[in-house]
Amino acid sequence: MDDFDEDLFEEGDEYLERRYMEEQALLEADDNEGDDGAFRPADASFANVSDQAGSSDNGPACPICSISLKGINEQDAGVHVNNCLDGNPTPLPEPKIPQPPPPVEATTKPEAGIAHPNQFRKPNRAPKPGQASPFTFGQQAGSGGSAFNKLMSGHAEDAAWAEAAASEHASRGKPSYQRTCPFYKILPGLFICVDAFRYGAVEGCQAYFLSHFHSDHYVGLTSSWSHGPIYCSKVTANLVRQQLRVDPKYVVGLEFEQTVDVPGTKGVKMTMISANHCPGSSLFLFEKVVGKKTNGEPRLQRILHCGDFRACRMHVQHPLLIPDVQDQLSGKSKEQKIDVCYLDTTYLNPKYSFPSQENVIKACADMCVSLSKHSVDDSDGWEQMKKQRAGEGMAKFIRKESQPEIKQEPADEGEMEDLKLGKNPHGRGRLLVIVGTYSIGKERICLGIARALNSKIYAPPTKQRIVAALEDPELDALMTSDPRAAQVHMTPLFEIRADTLDDYLKDYFPHFTRAVGFRPSGWNYRPPTSRFTDSPTVQTVLHSENWKSGFSMRDLVPQRGSTSRASCFGVPYSEHSSFRELTMFCCALRIEKIIPTVNVGSKKGRERMKWWCERWLAERRKNGLYKLPEDGSW
Incomplete structure (x- = not known):
């Protein structure tokens, strides 16, 4: 990956989403801030920018924990939102009491008790010139096609890209104007x-x-x-x-x-x-x-x-x-x-020549259907896959331990101990499937798993409000506000980790006794060792069978930190084009x-x-x- 700028993507798509959520939150905070440094509750709020965007009638709210930010200044609000994103929420200071705005000069004196319409309006700024383009479109084909012109146009293009990158870096944190x-x-x-x-x-x-x-x-x-x-x-x-x-x-x-x-x-x-x-x-x-x-x-x-x-x-x-x-x-x-x-x-x-969405959805749905069975069934696809992966000689060990890749940890509650996979004579209990999503996006994998399980889909009220705006009749029909009525839950992608799934499951125990989480992102993909990815020919990429990536249950491997009752899978489901x-x-x-x-x-x-x-x-x-x-x- 020496030729690829991965600094911005080292944590995957959700890293970008978080970064821009934070920037948008600060922009909206500035948009709502008056001369006294306090938020104006009548305007837009932080609630508009996250996967779990909250909307409060009482003013702006934190997009993660939904606590009111009314009267909190921009800096304190930004610190709180960033800490919530990192999973370490901090208490908010006491809100400032807004001071009366300074008098506004006007040609006519406003009536008593009525605010001037320009009282909170920010100054209109003149449009700023954009960067000049190095390209000239609309010319006749073949015009200006000399070697010299092509050379000079190449230099101009390189210079424009360098200028754009430098300008973007220098303007980080600065206002739009x-x-x-x-x-x-x-x-x-x-x-x-x-x-x-x-x-x-x-x-x-x-x-x-x-x-x-x-x-x-x-x-x-x-x-x-x-x-x-x-x-x-x-x-x-x-x-x-x-x-x-x-x-x-x-x-x-x-x-x-x-x-x-x-x-x-x-x-x-x-x-x-x-x-x-x-x-x-x-x-x-x-x-x-x-x-x-x-x-x-x-x-x-x-x-x-x-x-x-x-x-x-x-x-x-x-x-x-x-x-x-x-x-x-x-x-x-x-x-x-x-x-x-x-x-x-x-x-x-x-x-990143990852598989199709259809293959990934089917693999995840098939595994969920298999794991949702009331008792372990050696004939189901997931059990067969585990046998094939580990070898027939490991079959007894697999049956006993359920998964060789997943460590068996003692349950925190005595009654959960009896419900461990493969150790409960009365059945395995009910499976909860948790899928990481964005503000919008990843709906197809949620729908695919819900269809396979014949299940409803749960999302918090603020997420459901976003879903309602998508004009998708099938998704609308499957949504529910009762988390226990749905076997599939939507949650922000950056909250899906092996070490947090168990805590999520505890909130719904004993109605659900096991959890599987999916982190859908193209950055999860790793090419097969048989594929030569260092400068392959275009003909090879287009026509070689080795470049037509497939995906099945066999490719589902739990991430580090997964346990027998709460396992997390990174799956190469992407909504961007593969290479x-x-x-x-x-x-x-x-x-x-x-x-x-x-x-x-x-x-x-x-x-x-x-x-x-x-x-x-x-x-x-x-x-x-x-x-x-x-x-x-x-």
Whole structure:
């Protein structure tokens, strides 16, 4: 991993989620803070930013423990939230009593007892110029194609990336008006920014797009937003209004697969495509006429912004993305290009060619069904798998100890001792399944396990409020507010650890006597030793059977610290594209230019990603477009 910037990801996806949750919490705290340093309870709260976002009628609340933060200053509130995230909650100081605001100069004197409407309004700041883009889009193909021009453009691109990384590092902790929006969040010539809310108003931007409701994409978007319209899917719009309390007049919820004109952009049309990421996540296809072809036809510039996505057959076969289309007038086939693709490069590293979501969900669901049986059954899949893993000679030991990988620990309560797996003559008791989730995301694995167990799904009230905004009838029907009525529980991903599951189980004992926890993340994946991940050929990645990762119960290994009654599993379930899926996506479509949007802070990481993008382009030129398997696989 010498070529990959893993400093930000050493703890997995949840590390990023926590980092941006903390930043968003402080931004909202600042948004709600008056001149006296105390929160204004009428505005948005901390409750809008976490996986378990709480909403209080009495003012802002801690997103983890839901304690009221009314009257607490920004610094004390931030310390409390961070400590809660680390599992060490600290008491809050006594809240300050807000002092009367200073008098406000006005042309007309307000009536007695009525606050001036501008009393708590922050000053409007002029839009700040974004970073200049090193790219020039919309030119005729082949123009300026000399070796010198290509060399100079390469130097300009490298300099722009270095400048963007340095600016991001220098602006950590600074307010939005002191940040410069990097070029890769601005679509040059289109007057559009995507997922750029932490930079405030960007000069020249007429439309702000939000790809999905994850904190690293909406960070900076608070109730005081007034810089321009926010375009997103209807589900994302629901959450922006509900969780962040953004003024509805700025939030424009759009339908998937409908082409719309974007006001103020001089002719840009946009079509929103499902990103196959989290609920409401979107790919944005922007199209604009930028001149004429040599034959007099209008030349269309087409830019695809992927936000976060998991590439699939649906994307490669989408009518607006497929590489060849039939001309409606002549009936002849013609090429369909994507001039620029802003690509989610979260896992652009050969190490992370993880399995499909379907395989991981099935493996987890099958194990849960097996473990949910009232008594140990040697014929069930989980028992058979354990025998195969350990060898037939270990069968008796496995039956006695249940799992060779899991240490048997004495129960803290006498009655739990009798309920240990394989030692209770009256049965094993009831299994509780705990799945780590984000504010949104990971719903599919929860649904898959719940379907297999014929179970309801429990989440705390604040999480259920988020689920209700997702407009998913099946998920809504399975949700319950009674934790004992559901065998599947949702909890924040960073709270799922082997050493905390036993404590979670105790809260519901003896109704549930055993617990299994899942930490779903692509960072859990480890490639097989037979796979050569050091610079494989593109042909090998695309066609070798060894690169088509599978997953079954046999691959489920409990994490360190698991016990016989509470075991934790890290599973390679991801809502981002794997490395192989990125390779297939970029080799199957006519993409002229790829701009990475993730892991761009490291020069070595950027060079490695650029190297792969160039190899994909060379593969297409040499061997043609990648053709999807005819059997429907991906």
